[in-house]
Amino acid sequence: MPELPEVETVARSIAPLVGRRIVAAEFRGLRVLRGGDPDAMAASLQGRRIDSIRRYGKFILVSLRGGGYLTIHLGMTGKLLLGGPSGKHTHAILTLDRGGVLLYDDSRQFGRLQYSTEFPPRIEKLGPEPLEVPFETFADALVRRKTRIKALLLNQDFLRGIGNIYADEALFRAGIHPLAMASRIRGERARCLHRAIAEVLREAIAAGGSSISDYVDAQGRKGFFQFSHRVYQRTGEPCVTCGTAIRRVLVAQRSSHFCPRCQKR
DNA sequence: ATCGGTACCTGCACGC
């Protein structure tokens, strides 16, 4: 499901858990623990109070009182759900005080849950937040890279949180072809892309994200930004600006949707 | 140090 706007929506929807205590933790699917020991992890979480819940790109970081972190990444199909019945793809169940339950569901198991005593190094290494990065930082990083702009936007060490949907949507709004070389985007075009990224992410957050297949927030609510997609998964449909059929190409092994007339290399 | 390609999973839509 989840890119920055979806993860932001999920993080906000579990914000009421701040201040609550984890009474018990149970882990089923071990794949999402990535080799972590389920019993040790349960023991580390049990009895701990949640101090804060923060999003870093597509990661959710749950800080525990007295030190320690639970890092959650939703992968492609991960869901956090407040209450509700557990199912075939439920991999973790956190029981909270005052009767709360938080489930982690993930059919493809590309997501992961990790406990660490230190701030996670992977999060440390991420690029800046796309909604906060100053233009100069963004533009400087662009010219250094020897890759296609679409591949670069998907690279979490460049900017954190952009995925396939919002990369395509931002490039369309900026009028830039997904195969354009990053280092050749300068001046006004770079400024335009910087603005388009922030704009599309803000609009998507306001819409509660994009519900492509079954994405929902922790309260089971769907987003509705999918109705505002201009190119993503609109192959063959007319461009909203010029009417030309939207095309699909592979860039870095990912489907990329663009208007061949509006978006220049 | 960076880059592109592949592996990791399950489920669904499609054509035959």
Next chain:
DNA sequence: TGCGTGCAGGTACCGA
């Protein structure tokens, strides 16, 4: 009805 194929919001890891 069933089977094979291709596709899907993700990252990690490998070799070049």
